[in-house]
Each structure stands twice: as structure tokens, then as C-alpha cells.
Amino acid sequence: MVLTDTFTPRNFRGQSHLAARDARLRAILDHATRYFMTKRGVALEAFADREDHFGRARVARLAALSRLPELLERLERNATAAGTRVHWARDAAQAREIVAGIARDCGAKVVVKGKSMVSEEIALNPALEATGAEVWETDLGEFIVQLAQEPPSHIIAPCIHMSRADVAALFREKLGLADLADAASIPELTLLARRALREKFLAADLGVTGVNMAVAETGSVVLVENEGNIRMSTTCPPVHVAIMSLEKVAATLEDAADLLRVLPRSATGQRMSSYVSVLTGPRRTEEPNVELDGPRETHLVILDNGRAEVLADPVLREALLCFRCGACLNSCPVYQTVGGHAYGSVYSGPIGTLLSSLLLPTEDTRDLPFGCTLCGACKKTCPLGIDHPKLMLRLRERVCAGSPGLAGVAHAFLALHPLAYRLAVGAARAVDPGLNLLPRLPGLPVGLASFVDSRQPPRLKTPFSAQLRRSRKKGGA
């Protein structure tokens, strides 16, 4: 994932602290999460036999995981038979090298990209730019955050943290539209983006997208979107590269159809997203079925990047069921409060916490599973029945595994002996009533220091004599 010194889950605590104090951000998050939840609620209300459809979707995902190696081989075989070149990437670096290699081989000068979390995960854009190509995010929200040089803040709506005036200011500067007023309407801004990107689509040598699912039975990739940018990216450029994280396979077309029943409804409250593309190989060029558009060359990159190892953990592998509808983000009180950026990772909210913790080095993500109230709203919302809180606890265990330090042993003893606990707290309070000094004590373990730092003891009652003095003073004035 793209982790810089400032954008990293290592700073989750500090970033959450700042985000939670940002009143403007809170208002935007409040609006956005309610908007998504309301739309979703209305759609699910009208969704007949909802629980059965959810159950089928879950089993389709479970079935895929239970036969993952075999299905990936099958996918490879069928995609290859359809004319797609299949590549395997163990990690982000390999995936970047593969896609950059394809870009070099086809002499790509302009690359258009559909919205894809996995391409963010592997930090693809800098690698493509290093080949000398210009790279354009073409989903409107992604285009905006790319111009702003920020990471996306929501899986479904990458720029929910920006206002229309922010976007107008950005377009004025980056698209050379000096006359654009802050008061420009949203349809106007959308039209400007359409014009700017239409040129890029027509000039593009390479289209790069993610994958919502890949069908083992046929070697097809299924792409789901609303804007049409993914269709453009797979229609105009001569070469298409689809990057999939390896768990996104569906065994059969029936399974894919069952998942399509649920995904758009849960993501955006739509019965179906505006465009679903089922793509199988490059355009046909042999008589009698010669096609005039679509890529002449198609590639499928199967990315592991830490996922394969997760499959061995009977609890944590449930995170691999996720098909990225984003509903858990909107339902999460922590996400509602701090937003996506605080997580310091491409994936945010409940599922983001799980994925980041599983895919990134443990030392970078220790705090993430603790940024959770265990309220269970995510579990209740998830159409695939992922039990996020259970996985959070498992991750907490993992973070805390190993022999406990002295402070841990001491705390465990105190917690088991109420009298000793009260004595210790009483002693600490007598010396340091506001717990101001304790965190600064040299030699204090980091864990204990941050524990103390994040707590405030109830104030000691003001002595009667002081109260009396104060009331006298007031009376005298």
C-alpha cells in the first residue's frame, strides 16, 4: 500500500484524534454515511427474499475460498483459452513490475485507469509514471483526489471529504480553467471532468482496471460501475490490464449472478449498478465474427500480497469473503467519527482495519484493531455475514501475543485483586492527582504511558476551605 511518513496506520491514534476534532469533516461524514445508509435501507426494504439472497452470496464466496487454488488454476486455463494473458504476482512489487512491463511493451504514453482499490494497494501509479506514461484516474472521485494528490477517503466515494468549492478551486488550478467560479454547479464540474477525460480515453494506449469478480468457469472478469469510465477504459484503448486480488474469484456464472444480486444493493442501494461488464478475452478478430472495438490484447494479473497466508487462519480468513460494498464503513461509529484518512491505509473502516492488519506489517498496524467499539454494527450490516468484531478480537490477541511485560503482569495482578488495585490507584493519586506526571516518568513502558495518557481520573473534590474562600470573594465583589 502507499504508505508515506504521514499516511500510515502507524499514526492511526494521532490521525483519529485530529480528525475527530475537525468539525467540518464530522459534518461531511455525518451527511455521507447517513446518505448511504438511507439509500441502502430503502433498497433492502424492497428486496424480496433478502436473507436468502444474502445467504447464497455468502455461500458463493465461501465456496470460492474453499477451492481457491483449484479455481485460480481453472480461471487461468479458461482466461488463457479466451486469449487473455494471465500473470501471477506474489507481492505489490511484482504486480507493479508486471503492469509497468506491459505498459513498456505496448509503448504506452497515456494510461487510463478505472477505480480500483487493489491498484491503490500496490501503489501502481508511480510505477506506471516511471515508465514515462501519463496516468489518469478516470472515476470522477478518483480523478479529483488524484489532482489533489490525496488518497481516497471512502471505498465507494473517494472524495466525500471535499466540497464543490474545493473541487472548483482544484479544477481552476490543475485543469487550467482560470475563469471557473467557486460557485460552479456540480453538473458543470462533472461536465468539465467529462471533457478533460474524454480526450484521455481517446488517446489512451492502455486501460487498467480492478476486478469485482473473475469467473473460473469462463475466464471472464466482471466489472461493476456507474460512470462508464470502466467501460471506456475497456473499450477504447488497444490493451486492457485487469488486476485482481486472488480471493475475488467466483466458481461459476451462477455464483457471479448471485453476487450481482446483492453487491449493488448493498453498496449504493441500486438494484443494479449502471454498468456491469462481463469481459472474456480480447476483441474477436477472426471471421466470421470480426469486432471493431474493444482491446486487442487483454491481461489478467492475479495478486496475492499476503492473502494466501491468511487462508490458513480459520477465523481471520473470513475477511477474504469481502466483495467491497463498503456498507460496514458507513455503519461504523468510529468511521463515522474519524473518516477514511485517519486509518492511514487504502482500506478504511471495519473491513479496512481487518485487511490492513492482515496485509501490512504488524508493527505498522498494532493500533488499528483497538480502534473499534465492538458494537457489531458492521457484522449486522455485512450482507456476506462477516463477523468483524470476532476478527478484531482475534487481531488484538495477535497484537498482544508473546510474553507480557512487567507492566502487563502487574496490571493482571491488580485486576485480579481489587484491594491491591485500590491501594495502588490511591497511592498513585496521592502523588500525582491529575495523572500529569506519570506518563512523563522516564523508563515507563510505552504501553503504560499511553494507557495513562489517554485516561483522566475523576477530579478530586475541591476542599471545603477553598470553596468557602471562592464564594466569599464572589460575594464581596
Added chain:
Amino acid sequence: MSRQQILDTLRAGLAAAPLVVPAPPARPASLPMGADAWARLAEVLAPLDVRLRLAATPAEAAQHVADIARERAATSYTRWDDMPPGLDMDDALAGLSRVSDLGGGCCHALAHVDLGLTFAHAALIDSGSLVLVAGRGRPRAASLLPPTHVCLVPRSALAPDVSALPGLLRGHADTAGLPPSCLNLVTGPSSTADIELVLVRGVHGPGALDVVGLDWDI
């Protein structure tokens, strides 16, 4: 190398902790296709800002298409070579210039066309999705680049829901069993709500979608 490592890791993981898959609940039965199918389709399309115009004869269909072209102020059009039999769409759109030479750069040729005319291989009533199968004489770009997309839906194409998708893909497979290179579900116009969650129709694809139902046996 990577391939083998990945597959080995996956196999080792599943061997260490086998994953038992429960039986799925039965797929809920699709709604029956009754006489009200067109009405139900119209009802689902309406909130997407898509109007369904029903034609009882080829002449009526031609009239609807001509009306749409006029209402959308189109001066040029492209269409799929294949059209349901008995329809002369070039006659219906005689006042417009047809862009038909798509050899070379199909997308470039269609980038400035006002209207694209296609037909649906299926229309899913549950979601209002039009199923378009690309192929010879049926370019993908015709339903994507022009700002207006007009789609003809034969009565025989009406289907209940997305559970029809596997059958459609298999039905359009070539002699070697290969599915078509591209099958699209088109559900309403291109749309976005990325800026302030305000819905805008027509981002990269068509901002207007018009559907003409062909209500006779084809």
C-alpha cells in the same frame, strides 16, 4: 515461480484448516413473467429517468425513435448493423446523418455522434437492466460514447432478473464454447454522486437512455 508459491501456500492453508461450506439456501424463485411485464419494466426504469415507449408495430417503433431523436436534438447517429427484423431505422432517422464507417478507430469515429441505437438481447425486469452482447456489427462504443443511447427491446427479450445472465452468456458462446468478448448490463444512464453526493446523470457514458419496447412477436 510466484504462481507455484501462491498455489502451494493456498493449498497448505486449506490443508491445515479445511473450509467446510454449508449448503446454500435455495435460490428464491424469479417473479413470473405475466402480462404486466412491460408495466413492471416501466416502473423500475422511471426512477432512473428512463422512459419506456411501447410500440405495437414497426411503424410505431420508427415513430418513437424519430421522436426521441428530435427531443434530444440529435443531428447524427450510429446504429448496430443488426436490428430486429422488419425495422427500417435508417428511414426513421432519415433527417440525421449516419456514421457507419467505423473501421480503424471506432471510438474516434463515434466520439462526436449524438445518438447511438442498439437493441437488447435481454431486459431484466427486476432491475431494469438491458443486456447488450457485443459482436460483429455490434460495437461496444455505440451504447457508450454518444450522449444519447436508444435501445430497442423486443418482447421476446424480457426476462425476470439477473439469474438469466449465465444462460445468456452460454447462449451467445461461439462454436468453440467461448462466451462473447463483452456483455454489458446497462441500467439507466451513466451517473455519479462523487461530488457532495449529488446525483448527476451523464459522466463518461450517455446522460440519456431511451427504451423502445417492441410489443409484437419477433
